[in-house]
Amino acid sequence: MIILGINAYHADASAAILVNGQLIAATEEERFTRTKHWAGFPVQAIAFCLQEANISMKDVDYICIGRDPKAKFKKKIAFMLQSPVHVLKYAVNRFANAKKISSIATELQKVDASISIADLEAKIQNVEHHRSHLASAFYPSPYEEAAILSIDGAGDFTTTMLARGKGTEIEVLEDIDFPHSIGVFYTAMTQLLGFPYYGDEYKVMGLAPYGEPKYVDLLRDVVQLIPDGLFRLNLSYFQSPHKGYVYYSDDFMPLVHSLFNEKMEARFGKVRAKDEELTQYHKDLAASVQRFTEEVIFHVLTYLHKITGLSKVCIAGGVAQNSVANGKITRNTPFKEVYIPSAGHDAGISMGSAYWVEHMVAKQTRSEAVFNANTGCQYSNEFIKSECERVNLSYRELADADLYPEIVKCLTNGGVVGWFNGRAEFGPRALGGRSIIADPRREDAKEILNLKIKRRESFRPFAPSILKEEVKNWFELDEPVPFMEKVFPIRKDKQAEIPAVTHADGSGRLQTVDHAYSKRYHELITAFFKETGVPILLNTSFNENEPIVNAPIEAINCFLRTNMDMLVMGNVLVDTRS
Numbered sequence: 001m002i003i004l005g006i007n008a009y010h011a012d013a014s015a016a017i018l019v020n021g022q023l024i025a026a027t028e029e030e031r032f033t034r035t036k037h038w039a040g041f042p043v044q045a046i047a048f049c050l051q052e053a054n055i056s057m058k059d060v061d062y063i064c065i066g067r068d069p070k071a072k073f074k075k076k077i078a079f080m081l082q083s084p085v086h087v088l089k090y091a092v093n094r095f096a097n098a099k100k101i102s103s104i105a106t107e108l109q110k111v112d113a114s115i116s117i118a119d120l121e122a123k124i125q126n127v128e129h130h131r132s133h134l135a136s137a138f139y140p141s142p143y144e145e146a147a148i149l150s151i152d153g154a155g156d157f158t159t160t161m162l163a164r165g166k167g168t169e170i171e172v173l174e175d176i177d178f179p180h181s182i183g184v185f186y187t188a189m190t191q192l193l194g195f196p197y198y199g200d201e202y203k204v205m206g207l208a209p210y211g212e213p214k215y216v217d218l219l220r221d222v223v224q225l226i227p228d229g230l231f232r233l234n235l236s237y238f239q240s241p242h243k244g245y246v247y248y249s250d251d252f253m254p255l256v257h258s259l260f261n262e263k264m265e266a267r268f269g270k271v272r273a274k275d276e277e278l279t280q281y282h283k284d285l286a287a288s289v290q291r292f293t294e295e296v297i298f299h300v301l302t303y304l305h306k307i308t309g310l311s312k313v314c315i316a317g318g319v320a321q322n323s324v325a326n327g328k329i330t331r332n333t334p335f336k337e338v339y340i341p342s343a344g345h346d347a348g349i350s351m352g353s354a355y356w357v358e359h360m361v362a363k364q365t366r367s368e369a370v371f372n373a374n375t376g377c378q379y380s381n382e383f384i385k386s387e388c389e390r391v392n393l394s395y396r397e398l399a400d401a402d403l404y405p406e407i408v409k410c411l412t413n414g415g416v417v418g419w420f421n422g423r424a425e426f427g428p429r430a431l432g433g434r435s436i437i438a439d440p441r442r443e444d445a446k447e448i449l450n451l452k453i454k455r456r457e458s459f460r461p462f463a464p465s466i467l468k469e470e471v472k473n474w475f476e477l478d479e480p481v482p483f484m485e486k487v488f489p490i491r492k493d494k495q496a497e498i499p500a501v502t503h504a505d506g507s508g509r510l511q512t513v514d515h516a517y518s519k520r521y522h523e524l525i526t527a528f529f530k531e532t533g534v535p536i537l538l539n540t541s542f543n544e545n546e547p548i549v550n551a552p553i554e555a556i557n558c559f560l561r562t563n564m565d566m567l568v569m570g571n572v573l574v575d576t577r578s
């Protein structure tokens with residue numbers, strides 16, 4: 001059974017392929033187009049998936065699209081009829097888009113011209129957006145039975161979906177219609193705080209620990225919790241939802257309309273201008289937005305627990321990217337275990353739609369659990385060497401036993417190392433496949449990284465990768481966090497030892513590194529541990545204001561245009577620019 005999943009014409013376009021229930025490959029199209037959140041048709045990601053599975057399009061049993069235009073059709077029509085002016089504008093815009101967007105089958109023919117449109121159309125299955133999120137969270141989880149939550153901005157006219165998974169079945173229990181969305185709320189406040197771009201929400205999460213949550217009570221009027229239930233937006237604070245919130249540029253960049261209105265500004269202050277200083281008020285507002293969002297998430301999860309009675313929960317959707325909230329779930333809700341996939345955001349829609357069809361349509365046996373995000377591109381040492389030679393870059397090829405001490409020496413001398421290792425990750429986090437690493441013990445590591453490479457806002461933290469078996473000695477909690485999807489408090493007695501990865505509130509967005517899934521990265525951290533007594537590396541994504549590097553030439557270019565001290569790709573070491 002071969003199932004191809006696609007997220008197309010939507011932010012974070014992607015493809016994933018399942019062969020007999022095993023996730024063989026999954027990747028975002030942005031890694032190839034080199035435009036963040038690219039939202040066109042993922043031709044290159046699909047070609048990559050077919051190549052990894054060593055098959056052609058003819059061999060694929062199902063092609064799954066993670067959207068269903070028929071979902072809630074009557075509700076959508078009724079909603080649009082509330083605002084005929086906006087409906088007209090919307091229709092004109094959709095018509096312009098439709099001219100840009102070819103049919104799925106026509107696009108698929110670009111990947112494999114030998115298959116007919118009719119044959120392609122026969123294979124296509126539409127899977128509703130939130131069902132795709134639910135499937136992306138439950139089927140790769142290790143749980144036989146679990147509650148499931150999909151929570152995001154919006155998709156297929158739904159913003160939140162509650163479900164129960166058992167074996168191969170997912171039963172949808174309740175959902176919330178657009179526009180009542182915690183994602184819309186968080187994005188609106190992100191914009192008000194002066195961060196206007198699609199995907200900027202993590203900046204508010206990073207800023208929050210510098211403030212006090214003084215305005216939570218005011219926010220209760222913006223998002224209203226329903227006792228013993230879910231929540232509603234107070235729409236009087238928001239722009240009309242009828243024109244839609246997310247739209248796409250001609251070159252498939254996702255953009256967001258301004259979501260808040262004058263009432264929101266009257267209550268919470270004027271929108272922060274582009275270069276306006278971040279004041280203590282902004283920090284306090286960020287802290288309030290983050291704290292209140294956590295409260296809403298815990299409220300929803302407590303209700304989900306009540307209606308399922310289960311102790312484990314799987315979560316996906318854009319709001320599931322809130323790693324600070326995720327890290328507090330077991331302490332603030334009755335749930336005891338949490339699984340969140342590496343691509344919990346919309347890139348995971350491709351994988352989720354494939355899993356949904358695998359189980360709910362094709363009725364296959366349960367898939368293997370997934371604890372490894374490394375489903376993207378990989379390159380041999382031979383190819384890497386040929387790429388270095390192509391650009392006249394000197395290198396040495398070293399066995400792992402000789403390589404690790406060289407890297408550790410560079411790190412302990414304050415160096416910044418590009419670590420390009422095996423397959424690229426699926427999802428927004430670098431997890432030791434395409435990472436930049438540094439010594440977490442250095443007070444100045446954050447400044448060095450920002451000076452040499454990242455040039456990002458000074459308030460944003462860097463993350464720790466820690467040996468799985470050492471977590472209990474450094475963090476207050478000891479849960480697996482394979483995908484850097486949770487933030488935990490760092491033990492008070494350890495915070496001063498690792499200042500570069502300790503955030504303002506004493507927390508760290510950790511990745512627990514398991515030898516079974518990340519052998520070489522685990523071995524490298526172990527070598528650093530033996531030398532320093534610290535089983536942790538600072539890990540940030542391998543990029544500089546671009547999608548994470550995918551191919552060796554992108555890593556080489558990033559190395560050459562920044563002040564990175566060392567580049568390691570497979571067993572190839574570069575520590576000179578000549």
Ligand SMILES: [Fe+2]
Binds near residue numbers: 153155317318346
């Ligand atoms: Fe979504």
